[in-house]
Amino acid sequence: MARTIAEIQNEILEEKKKQASLNGLTESKAAIWKLWINIVATAIWIHEKIVEKNALISRPHTLNWYREQALNFHYGAPLDPDSSNEMSLIWKDGSYQFDTTNLDEKQIEDSKIIKHCAVSEIDLETVLKRNKKIEEIEEIEEIFSDYFHNKVGVVFIKVATVKEDKISRIDVPNELFAFKEYIAKIKDAGNQVHITSDQGDNLKLSLNVYIDPLSIFINPKDIEYYQSKISNKPLTPEEQYELDNYKFDSRNGSLILNNNTVFPVLDAIKNHLKNIEFNGAFVKTYLVDAIQKAQGVKIPILSKVETAWAKNPNDKVDPIFKDATKIEYFIPNAGYFDMDTLQVEVNYIPYTFYRDKQ
Template sequence: MARSINDIMNSMLSVKDSYTELSGLSGSISSIWRKILYIVASAIWILENLFDSHQQEVTGIIATMRPHSLRWYAEMARKFQYGFNLLPDSEDFDNDGKTGDEIEASKIVAYAAVDKVEGKLLVKVAKDAGDSLTPLEDVEKQAFTEYMERVQDAGDDLEIRSEPADNLRLSLDIYYNPLVLNADGQRLDGASLTPIPDAVHNYLKNLPFNGELVLAFLTDALQAVSGVVIPHIVSAEYQYGEIVWKPVGVKYKPYAGYLTVAETDLKINYIPQSEIMK
């Protein structure tokens, strides 16, 4: 950042004072040597400002030419403001005259993730509905798609996806400790009537958006429930849109970016089991 002329002048005066052989120079502000220093300081000030302008110009060119990352696309998706227009030739929204609350309320995309699939950039987004995630409505998706097409890098092919949650269907065998749980999987001390279903729902809720369902990790979550001796996933299947149920192998990345399991799709068989010494 360019210094002021006075700062440059003071810097040169400080250097001048370090030379004892120059101590005899007149201290008058109208002296010739001071005028020469001022002229040099002015020239340095002009040069530093030119350097600043050049740096800004080069930085702007680099920012314009550099291909953006997948993370950048996800950040831009979350910056979308529904019902707001972009400033001319800008990636920023025109928030003139809007309150902070109005601006925040317009940012309807709470979750976003971007994958590169077969040369395309797949942009998955969802809204926050409190205890669950929901897709954008048709008119919201149309506006969001227009926004992303305006801010995207030239040549990138985007596919916007905002869909209802993928459905998960589970069949579990839970070998339980009869001293802790009853035959319906309820805690005997009354602390919870649904500890196993709660563990499943909490695992899905805590998955990162567009994160993978890993059956081994779900097993770990079930194993951590008090009273569970052996958790066994008999089967796991997923379904979305019009496709039929398909089995989950080792892991599964949801089509919509997130998963839900209905009460009727969670089958649990409780089997009493004494604790096993390890």
């Protein structure tokens, strides 16, 4: 913050006292040297105010700055500062800000529709290094071609809201449009910004879980079929058909002491997925660790992982799943998984190794 003229004058006077050669100056109020101190102090004050203002205006905008601005977006605030609306976007202290003077805390919070945001970009060096592995880039035209083709210099913003305590895409007409207009208003000149808000990715998991039969319910009639599903033994067409159409007991996998209403494995999976930060990575090892801590679980084995980008809600075509079992971690395209479409298949096997060794 710039110093006041009086503060600058006092600092000059303090420095004067340290100079013995200046002790002979007259202390008259009309002394010419006091006038010069005032002139110099005023000039310094004007310079500091200019520097301060330029610093505010030229403040570099990082990726984190874009994220903060997105989370601070107020839906319903006009971009016109002369609007009669109670809340508007105004230019203040070198940046655009929402004027929420006449709103209470609930009104302010309700207008913030962006609850989750992730910002990223692709750097040119990464693209050039990748291409140099194939052949050395010599022509400047090739560099610019890669620059634009790979969307280098583009700021990618993923946003989502919360509905019924679940992450959800922004699907209300005009909300995403208004947010894009807001970003276009405040972004740095020349920057390209790509904004998306998609339906959560689909996830399909297959697991073989060895459980404590004293804690977790499993129908004895179903054990043979679970073991058949995880064994590599070839099956006849009739046996395969019977296995594919077998109806397992819906209570399998539930805690016995909780009247078969709590399913430790399924609950651990859902809680883990919900706690992954927005645009965070799905890590197979972390999921297995979370299941391992569930009550009654002895050995959890994640046998298959499949994922698919969400389709348009009006699209009747089923999503195309891709096998991601060999990938240790990946980030969902939408930044999160759709918990309503989560598919989990668990083969429950009684943990009886202590008897097998005898």
